[in-house]
Amino acid sequence: MRHLTAADIAGFEKVYRLNLVNGLPGFKSANLVGTAAPDGMTNLAVFSSALHLGSDPALLGIITRPTTVPRHTYANLKSSGCYTLNHVPEALAVQAHYTSANFPDTVSEFDACGFTAEYRDGFSAPYVAESAVSIGLRLLEEHHISNGTVLLVGTVEHVYMRDELLRPDGTLDLAAAGTAAISGLDGYHAVLPPVRFGYARVGQLPVAERPA
Numbered sequence: 786m787r788h789l790t791a792a793d794i795a796g797f798e799k800v801y802r803l804n805l806v807n808g809l810p811g812f813k814s815a816n817l818v819g820t821a822a823p824d825g826m827t828n829l830a831v832f833s834s835a836l837h838l839g840s841d842p843a844l845l846g847i848i849t850r851p852t853t854v855p856r857h858t859y860a861n862l863k864s865s866g867c868y869t870l871n872h873v874p875e876a877l878a879v880q881a882h883y884t885s886a887n888f889p890d891t892v893s894e895f896d897a898c899g900f901t902a903e904y905r906d907g908f909s910a911p912y913v914a915e916s917a918v919s920i921g922l923r924l925l926e927e928h929h930i931s932n933g934t935v936l937l938v939g940t941v942e943h944v945y946m947r948d949e950l951l952r953p954d955g956t957l958d959l960a961a962a963g964t965a966a967i968s969g970l971d972g973y974h975a976v977l978p979p980v981r982f983g984y985a986r987v988g989q990l991p992v993a994e995r996p997a
Contacts, residue, residue: 808969815873815965815973817881818847819902819911820861822890827902827911828857829894831881833967835870843941845870845922851933857890859935866924867909868939871916875965878973908943917962918946956981 794802813833820828834848847870849859862868873881877899884894895902901914905921912919922939929935950958960978967973982991 804969812966812968812974815878815881815967816847817871817873817884817900817913817916818858818862819869819871819895819913820858820867821865821910822857822861823864826890827893827895828861828890829884829898829900829902829911829913830858831873831884832870838938844925844938845920845941846936846938848930849935849937852935853933855890859937862910862924862937865909868922868924869908869910869912870920870922871913872918872959872962872964873967873973874915874917875963875973875975877915878965881965882971882973905945906943912945917950917964918944918957918959920944 789805794806797805814835816832816835818830818832822828832847834846836846838844838846849856852859858868880898880900883898888894888897893902894900895911895913902911903914904911908921910921912921920941921943923942924937925940926938927935928938946957947962950962952958960976964976965973966976981994983994985991
């Protein structure tokens with residue numbers, strides 16, 4: 786088995802290290818974060834760092850890169866207090882990845898990358914019309930990490946999804962949604978139907994519940 790130490794990782798060439806460390810967590814969620822500047826210019830950026838922080842109240846987090854250079858997503862959501870998380874459709878993975886290009890703030894990634902900005906129910910951040918699942922969040926707090934990244938915590942104010950994706954127990958059928966997953970920096974994956982397990986109890990091995 787290959788063994789890497791912290792010293793080994795620190796000594797790797799930069800791109801090699803980026804690829805390695807980004808792949809360590811395994812598969813991650815693929816989301817497009819939609820925001821709008823005060824002048825109305827929309828922005829869209831792919832994120833693989835969304836995480837669940839609590840269900841009551843419903844809180845989700847995203848990690849932004851250091852703000853030592855202009856970060857349009859961060860600046861926009863700080864000014865408006867609102868942003869959206871939109872699942873990346875696996876069929877549109879190439880367009881989603883294209884949003885990571887360094888577009889100037891005078892160009893909307895919605896337009897440049899082939900997505901449709903859609904405003905719903907008076908919320909001030911744009912949703913991605915092509916996404917099967919979209920969430921509207923309001924910034925609650927931020928936490929600055931020692932390496933310069935920032936954890937942004939948002940409260941869930943709106944959720945939109947296709948009717949058939951919500952199961953009777955509240956879980957989402959992400960395979961039917963066509964939602965992509967991400968590995969590393971640039972690997973996009975289709976999602977298969979899951980093998981689900983019931984509530985785990987000591988002394989009783991969970992039984993697999995396979996989809997019909």
